[in-house]
Amino acid sequence: MTPTTSTEATDLQPALPVPHPPTWAGAIWIGSIDVASVDRSGTYRLRDADGYDRARLLVRRGRDVVGFVELAVRASQIDPGELHDAVGRIRGESPATPVASGATPPITVVVCTRDRVEMLKVALASILALEYPDLAVIVVDNAARTAETRDYVQSLADPRVRLVVEPLPGLSRARNAGLAAATTEIIAFTDDDVLVDGDWLHGLANRFDRDPAVGCVSGIVPSGEIRTPAQAYFDQRVGWASSCNPASYQLDSPPPDVPLFPFQVGIYGTGANFAVRRSVVFDLGGFDEALGVGSPTEGGEDLDMFFRILLAGWRLAYEPSAIVWHRHRADNGALAVQARGYGLGLGAWLTKIALNPRTAWLAVRTVAAQARTAGRLGYRMSKVASPPPDLEALVPSGVGKLELRSIFGGPRAYVASRREGRRVAPLRGGRHAPAVVDG
Structure with missing residues (x-):
């Protein structure tokens, strides 16, 4: 602000x-x-x-x-x-920043939500306050138990906002419904527990305009609130704002400071703040329905999309000037649920990598070439997941170990998700089950 x-x-x-x-x-x-x-x-x-x-x-x-x-x-x-x-x-x-192009292409913002209307009000108010010349907003009401979200969005009576109903649960399904309903080439995704910065879309648009080979741009997601020990732990755990330097990633140009690229998670961004070229994601078939909150895997759909965009030959860009403030879970119970979900999602995504011969072989070669580094990174990950001494007695006991143990539950969760009939590429060929759209 x-x-x-x-x-x-x-x-x-x-x-x-x-x-x-x-x-x-x-x-x-x-x-x-x-x-x-x-x-x-x-x-x-x-x-x-x-x-x-x-x-x-x-x-x-x-x-x-x-x-x-x-x-x-x-x-x-x-x-x-x-x-x-x-x-x-x-x-x-601080390094020098490239000069902004000033481009403002049409952008659709997709917000997926499920029965969290009070949070949604804050997020939508910040989006609708953006001074961006060509903005559309799609709110995807995913497997709602009440009519509160529908009633609230309709009460806005804002021609920029459309409500899309995705009756089947799952964040990937909701993201795909938003993609199918959008008509602009640039689609920005954010969550319902955020407040977007006034220049958010300008940061995303500028990065796409500067490099036509960029298929996805992610932005910085700083903690917007640290009132409780649970929020303080999450703040030091995720590192969504650990770098303020713009970066670009491409599969055939591994960055020297990312030894396990492209499998080193956490460097590209997070699902709360990223934008894609709609045509690129349609070519990939959309988000994998077996991954993400609302499925047995509880996460991993953003990791999977970032990785698949890289694998398809596109560049990923990290743009700190595109800022979204995030409200972390404030209580210990919600923190434990989130930690478990992060572990399951990562384990499920790694399972998908292992089941595909092309990506499995790439992973084997990457780890073999960086065996010593992989061990050090694994140890460092376990240390970061452990609460610091000043928070250890104030957050759920063993919360870091819970996240790490949950990774090993990822394979079973991924198989369970597939058995439910969740599709790998539901948008391939332009096919998608029609969502109910309320204009």
Whole structure:
């Protein structure tokens, strides 16, 4: 969110609406600031900062992301000198960003949801507030148990928004329904538990325009809220905002700093913030229905799509200027469910890799060439999954081990998903079961 400036002070807004002050002493207030607003003699007030002793700011230069700083909070303010010095340090480290093209091709935003209308309201409000000239929005109501989502979307009476009903459960099915209903070439996907940045679509569009060989662009997904230990653990676990540098990936050009490419997950982005060329995904047959939330595998559909786009010869681009703020699960029960789902999804995707001779042979050659590195990465993954000492007693016992153990349940989940009749490439040849579309 952009700051509002008066003659007396700069008021910084939280990245996500704050439902109530935190009760946990380790909570971190989160927002953003532009380097042009940083002044050693300024005054910086944080809105809705009661109960916070620390703040994390995403530092921007116009539309570009420079990095993150963390600072002490005192009486809902941050020290201008500390802010100035911290921003100065990361400004010196940030690389030059390519000049934006200014292109604004038509884009359809697809939001898949299931009975979470209160979260959806926040996400949709931020999408509809975007100052993007040619925007369409498709809300996919997936296997809904109530009419709340339908009633809410219809109440908007916004000609840019359409409701698509996908009656069969599964995020991949919902994503495919959105793809089938869209008419633009660029399709952006996000979730219902986010708030998109005002320049989100400009970042995605610019990257597609700069490189016609890019089939998919993913953006940065910073934590938008850290009020609870569960959110703090997830923040350090996923690393969705660990890099602020643009990157590009292609199958025949393995990056030297990604030894297990293209199987090293977590470097391309995440399903909460990515965009694709519609024609590319149709050529691939769409999202694999056996993967994703709402199927027995509970995840992995984004990993699978990123990998298949690479395998088809297209480039993947990572664009930090395309920002989506994410609200992590706030309670321990939801965190444990999510950890299990991440493990199952990864295990299921790896099972799919192993069952295909082409991808299995590629995986064997990659791991064999990097055997020592693979071992180190596996060890590092197990360490990252384990809660740090200050959170260990505050999150579900063994949450990291639960995620890692769940990987081994992936093969059985993948087989169960296939037995349900979930298709690998339901959009191949343009075929798709008609969704109910409410204009």
